[in-house]
Amino acid sequence: MLLGETxxxxxxxxxxxxxxxxxxxxxxxxxxxxxxxxxxxGAGAQQAIDEQMEALGGDxxxxxxxxxxxRGIARNQQTLTTGDALALAQQSVSFGGVVPEINGRRQxxxxxxxxxxxxLGTTPNYADVHLFSIATGRxxxxxxxxxxxxxxxxxxxxxxxxxxxxxxxxxKTIQIRSISFDVIGVxxxxxxxxxxxxxxDIWIPLSTAQFRVTGSDFVETISIKVREDSSIELAMVxxxxxxxxxxxxxxxxxxxxxxxxxxxxxxxRQEATExxxxxxxxxxxxxxxxxxxxxxxxMLVTVTERTREIGIRKAMGATNGNIMLQxxxxxxxxxxxxxxxxxxxxxxxxxxxxxxxxxxxQVSFVSVATAFTFSxxxxxxxxxxxxxRAAGLDPIEALRHE
Amino acid sequence: xxxxxxxxxxxxxxxxxxxxxLPDYLTEAIICFVDIGRTYRMGSETIYALRxxxxxxxxxxxxxxxxPSGSGKSTLMNVIGCLDSPTTGDYWLNGRLVSxxxxxxxxxxxxxxxxxxxxxxxxxxxxxxxHNVEVPLIYSGMKRKERHxxxxxxxxxxxxxxxxxHRPLELSGGQRQRVAVARALVTxxxxxxxxxPTGNLDSTTGREIMSLFDDLHESGNTIIVVTHxxxxxxxxxxxxxxSDGAIVDDQPSGGH
Ligand SMILES: Nc1ncnc2c1ncn2[C@@H]1O[C@H](COP(=O)(O)OP(=O)(O)O)[C@@H](O)[C@H]1O
Ligand SMILES: [Mg+2]
Numbered sequence: 001m002l003l004g005e006t007x008x009x010x011x012x013x014x015x016x017x018x019x020x021x022x023x024x025x026x027x028x029x030x031x032x033x034x035x036x037x038x039x040x041x042g043a044g045a046q047q048a049i050d051e052q053m054e055a056l057g058g059d060x061x062x063x064x065x066x067x068x069x070x071r072g073i074a075r076n077q078q079t080l081t082t083g084d085a086l087a088l089a090q091q092s093v094s095f096g097g098v099v100p101e102i103n104g105r106r107q108x109x110x111x112x113x114x115x116x117x118x119x120l121g122t123t124p125n126y127a128d129v130h131l132f133s134i135a136t137g138r139x140x141x142x143x144x145x146x147x148x149x150x151x152x153x154x155x156x157x158x159x160x161x162x163x164x165x166x167x168x169x170x171x172k173t174i175q176i177r178s179i180s181f182d183v184i185g186v187x188x189x190x191x192x193x194x195x196x197x198x199x200x201d202i203w204i205p206l207s208t209a210q211f212r213v214t215g216s217d218f219v220e221t222i223s224i225k226v227r228e229d230s231s232i233e234l235a236m237v238x239x240x241x242x243x244x245x246x247x248x249x250x251x252x253x254x255x256x257x258x259x260x261x262x263x264x265x266x267x268x269r270q271e272a273t274e275x276x277x278x279x280x281x282x283x284x285x286x287x288x289x290x291x292x293x294x295x296x297x298x299m300l301v302t303v304t305e306r307t308r309e310i311g312i313r314k315a316m317g318a319t320n321g322n323i324m325l326q327x328x329x330x331x332x333x334x335x336x337x338x339x340x341x342x343x344x345x346x347x348x349x350x351x352x353x354x355x356x357x358x359x360x361x362q363v364s365f366v367s368v369a370t371a372f373t374f375s376x377x378x379x380x381x382x383x384x385x386x387x388x389r390a391a392g393l394d395p396i397e398a399l400r401h402e
Numbered sequence: 403x404x405x406x407x408x409x410x411x412x413x414x415x416x417x418x419x420x421x422x423x424l425p426d427y428l429t430e431a432i433i434c435f436v437d438i439g440r441t442y443r444m445g446s447e448t449i450y451a452l453r454x455x456x457x458x459x460x461x462x463x464x465x466x467x468x469x470p471s472g473s474g475k476s477t478l479m480n481v482i483g484c485l486d487s488p489t490t491g492d493y494w495l496n497g498r499l500v501s502x503x504x505x506x507x508x509x510x511x512x513x514x515x516x517x518x519x520x521x522x523x524x525x526x527x528x529x530x531x532x533h534n535v536e537v538p539l540i541y542s543g544m545k546r547k548e549r550h551x552x553x554x555x556x557x558x559x560x561x562x563x564x565x566x567x568h569r570p571l572e573l574s575g576g577q578r579q580r581v582a583v584a585r586a587l588v589t590x591x592x593x594x595x596x597x598x599p600t601g602n603l604d605s606t607t608g609r610e611i612m613s614l615f616d617d618l619h620e621s622g623n624t625i626i627v628v629t630h631x632x633x634x635x636x637x638x639x640x641x642x643x644x645s646d647g648a649i650v651d652d653q654p655s656g657g658h
């Protein structure tokens with residue numbers, strides 16, 4: 001019944017002291033904005049990882065020659081060859097696919113359009129193992145590879161970047177480092193995997209790449225899909241024994257290659273992201289707490305300043321409950337107002353982080369609701385003591401207060 | 403003096419009066435003080451602000467309370483106004499024992515039964531005159547529209563119909579006290595209490611306020627005014643003199 005009047009009085013008193021109210025709310029504003037932004041960033045990172053997990057498909061191990069350690073010294077030396085890939089493919093039954101690849105950024109020309117794109121040289125089974133599908137045309141096949149044909153399959157975004165579309169460019173010729181390639185297919189879009197967008201890549205057969213571009217039979221990475229009925233550990237043992245034999249590494253000597261479990265890597269990253277999110281949200285929550293203490297401080301000052309007003313109101317028939325409600329509502333209004341502004345700022349910050357820094361963010365209804373509940377709770381918790389003090393004042397003492 | 407005799411008789415017999423069998427002087431009277439005392443403890447010393455006050459105020463009385471500074475006039479008014487509680491004695495307000503009221507009932511008594519006018523006005527300076535007059539009505543739970551009308555009407559009675567939206571600091575002292583009077587009478591209380599209402603005003607303005615009280619008395623209100631000026635007290639029909647916390651004289655005023 002009195003709530004409407006009380007809220008009005010609270011708003012009036014906040015308006016009467018707008019500057020101080022703003023300063024007081026700042027703590028809550030920053031707290032809520034921080035919580036919203038941090039949770040949005042965390043949720044975004046989580047979503048990115050989930051998407052990558054999905055895009056990766058089954059369990060894929062990747063073997064690379066780059067960056068192995070030999071006697072404590074980092075070596076950067078090419079050791080993997082097409083032969084290794086063949087040996088791996090032949091000698092294990094636990095692999096669902098063995099895909100060698102090399103890649104590098106190359107100049108692409110189509111009409112008068114010049115681009116610098118990642119050119120991937122790989123075998124025809126790349127699409128199957130990495131879960132890509134063809135939108136238009138076809139994937140290159142074994143005979144394209146063996147014959148070192150100059151054919152190219154484009155990532156979903158590439159026709160666009162060349163000012164055309166998938167059907168428009170199919171069958172046309174593009175130049176890779178001034179060598180002509182026939183476009184035989186365009187891929188279905190897959191989406192960014194965080195630091196790299198495969199939709200911007202173009203694919204050519206591995207043999208063609210080795211013959212036309214690198215001039216050697218070294219490969220950079222060999223991706224191996226582990227069959228579902230096998231285990232990652234078993235596959236890693238298999239790979240190691242095959243490659244050690246192929247590379248004639250003596251017992252006791254270090255590997256000249258490394259095997260990375262991408263899923264495991266992502267799992268680790270996910271854990272790190274989670275911990276990071278909790279940490280940031282924790283810090284944000286602490287700032288909300290500090291904001292709450294600020295509110296309590298100002299409410300105590302307000303109660304002291306307005307002791308006479310309290311006396312007047314009591315003399316005019318306000319009950320202890322009326323006075324309590326008035327100051328509680330004032331604290332709540334401060335907090336909710338601060339929460340609202342903080343929410344807007346937080347969403348804005350999340351948007352800016354997404355738009356300009358390219359971070360993935362996600363503002364969920366839950367985090368918005370939580371922020372509001374939290375600021376109301378802060379108002380309640382930190383407002384109740386000052387309000388109780390106001391309500392408990394003796395009317396005649398309060399009226400005498402100068 | 404029949405009423406006081408009744409009180410003194412009951413006191414001597416030490417009868418505890420139950421609300422459903424109240425003697426006539428309690429049901430007729432607005433205010434009945436039985437042996438009211440108010441002491442303050444200052445360290446080891448006890449200050450007697452009021453000592454053993456017996457007093458009855460009946461409807462439509464206009465009483466002045468006089469006495470030197472420190473004689474307990476304000477303490478008496480604060481006790482009557484339910485702002486302060488006596489340390490001893492029984493206070494009956496409109497037939498109910500104040501010492502047995504809880505916080506809500508006390509708030510209601512201050513709201514409905516009492517209209518208090520202070521020497522220092524005690525208005526809310528950030529609010530308009532109209533809002534100030536509305537404050538008691540807000541706490542009595544009156545709807546907004548009716549509240550506005552009632553407050554407007556009360557301001558008309560005190561002659562401030564054209565100043566309703568002014569804030570207290572935009573009004574003269576006399577006008578502020580008029581707002582306070584309007585606020586005190588807006589709930590149509592059974593008694594108007596004024597503790598040195600002209601104490602902060604010049605004599606002309608003071609006279610205006612007193613003629614306002616005359617009018618209010620004329621129209622049926624019960625009024626107690628504290629003053630130390632004889633000229634002010636002459637408006638009343640009864641003068642109660644206090645000295646050192648005790649009533650030393652209580653007589654009809656010869657002024658009228
Ligand atoms: N809060 C208080 N603490 C201690 N003594 C008080 C307090 N209020 C009033 N007194 C004392 O009680 C006596 C009566 O005070 P008061 O009723 O204000 O007198 P008056 O209004 O007649 O000037 C005075 O002696 C005063 O000092
Ligand atoms: Mg006094």
